Amino acid sequence: MADPTLQDYKNDVPNAWCPGCGNFGILQVLQKALVTLGLPPERVLLCSGIGQAPKIVHYLNCNAFDGLHGREVASAQAAKIVADDLTVIIHSGDGGAYGEGGNHFLHAMRRNVDVTHVVHDNHIYGLTKGQASPTTDQGQKVAVHPDGVAALPMNPLALAISQSCPFVAQSLSSQADHLLDVLCQAIRHPGFSYVNVLQPCVSWDPVHTYAYYQKHCYRLDTSHDPTDQAAALAVALAHDGRIPLGVLYRNDRPALRPVSEPGVGDLRECPDRPARLARVFDRYR
């Protein structure tokens, strides 16, 4: 079979993002990553819920599951558990991933199913027009917080590292080379991998602009050992105004494999499935 090309992932679904949206950068790099990894579209399942970020699954020509706001993390794990040959990648907004779906995010890290969770972190509820998300800065003035957000923003990187999430990385939508490298590593990682992609929202967030990120981001270099959990946590917790990009933390915890009868493998392709099902049904006659 010929290697997949960018062309294979193209479709003509009209795009509904604002001009200049950080999501464009993520879309381009995602396509490149899938091609770089030699994944044909029929073996890729993109899962999402609702928001500007989740729209991404419609803009690539591969399998897509567009479920519920924040709950896509739960559905995606189940899809992977029953269809192990699929490469499952979840695309959530920060609102979906950390707010509505926060609980699912926590338990996905514990469970360690081999899926990749990409959070498009624009620090805002984009689709619903600019309300605060769990990562909006404290004090930032937004739609429903005219006097500024009172709550502390979540630190999802530190949270993930503290929970021994198998793969924790951060990148920036406008740094294509960096994002490509990080995404490829994440998708290759044999277990739950999580990437927080910082992304300016040009419509609703005047604070976290391209210039802002250009000024505050720095790339982790070889002096950072991503297998050192304490060091990773220190990076995530450093309140020095600088924003780390790169793989902060990784471990080799074995991923959860579907628990089924030996030799069953992919539940959809079990050769004697009708016979087995008949035996199950017989028990209830």
Add this chain to the structure above:
Amino acid sequence: MPKILMKGAEAIGEAAIRAGCLSYFGYPITPQSEVGEYMSRRLPEVGGVFVQAESEVAASQMIYGASGAGVRVMTTTSSPGFSLMAEAMSYIAASELPAVVVNIVRGGPGLGGILPSQGDYFQAVKGGGHGDYRCLVLAPATVQEFVECVMKAFPLAEKYLNPVLLIGDGMIAQMMEPVDFDAVKTEPQRDVEAWATTGCKDRPRNVVECLWLDPKLCEDFNFELIEKYKKMAAEDCYFEEYELDDQPEMVVVAYGTTSRIVRTAIEELRKDGYKLGMLRPITLFPFPFDRLRALSETAHVKAFSVIEMSQGQMIEDVRWAIRDKFPVGFFCRMGGIVPSPEEVIDFLKQEFVTRGLKGAKS
């Protein structure tokens, strides 16, 4: 105070504040995020609290907690969000606490769309969450009526110690209409000490709970609920009759946005001599069963029609009310499409023919 022009969503917020609701917990969802935006601006001005929760599950549990603590509290959402609140609704009803919840219904099922729909009728009137419970359900048809219903909802919730649910849709929430907040008198909260966790100095403590491991006690409680719902039906069932007092042949039943279209259709049809009127339920639970049944037993009424923006949900209650004495005509548009007066007129004309009524010839 003179009338002011206000968007439905903002009027809902203001009405709650005028009714003495100084706490609001919510989560954004179209087409009613403006209620939250309004409350976030306005509540601090009047010393109230606004919290944007992390999800509707949290928002609804917050109104549960705040209500238990003895204050007037409201949340607003739209269909997918209301499904997530179903759990709390069941617990609030079971714990016998007052709370006001607004569902601005959008096209469904699933994520659906954001345009007007009445697809959540069953969910609203049959409980929606688990167990045998009902919400008192109000379905206003104009922004003014929404204001009045919101303001009445708080004392009603306290009278019955039961959640009151208001349902509307994007048409009402997004539309601007003149409103008068003085049309309803504010009623103060009473007897909070009887149920709220406001401390137990010099009185027995109150415990908010809803667990009965003894089936006898659980059944007793369910019987009490039945009595509560009977009382609602006897004392707080509201509806409007439109053109029903000159012996119409046909009664059309419609609520909320749909009733506005039906009103126009009836106006037009009556100009052509058709004898028909409308019964518009304002409370969907309790439902005006008795009034509908009485209408079905008059000599002049020969047909009923139901118009909905759902697949045929309220029609079940109408058929039950009239004990299927006549076949009930049904017309609907769904998924965010509001029926036009023309298509309702065509449908009703056809119904006059199908049911063998005199119609324009009379």
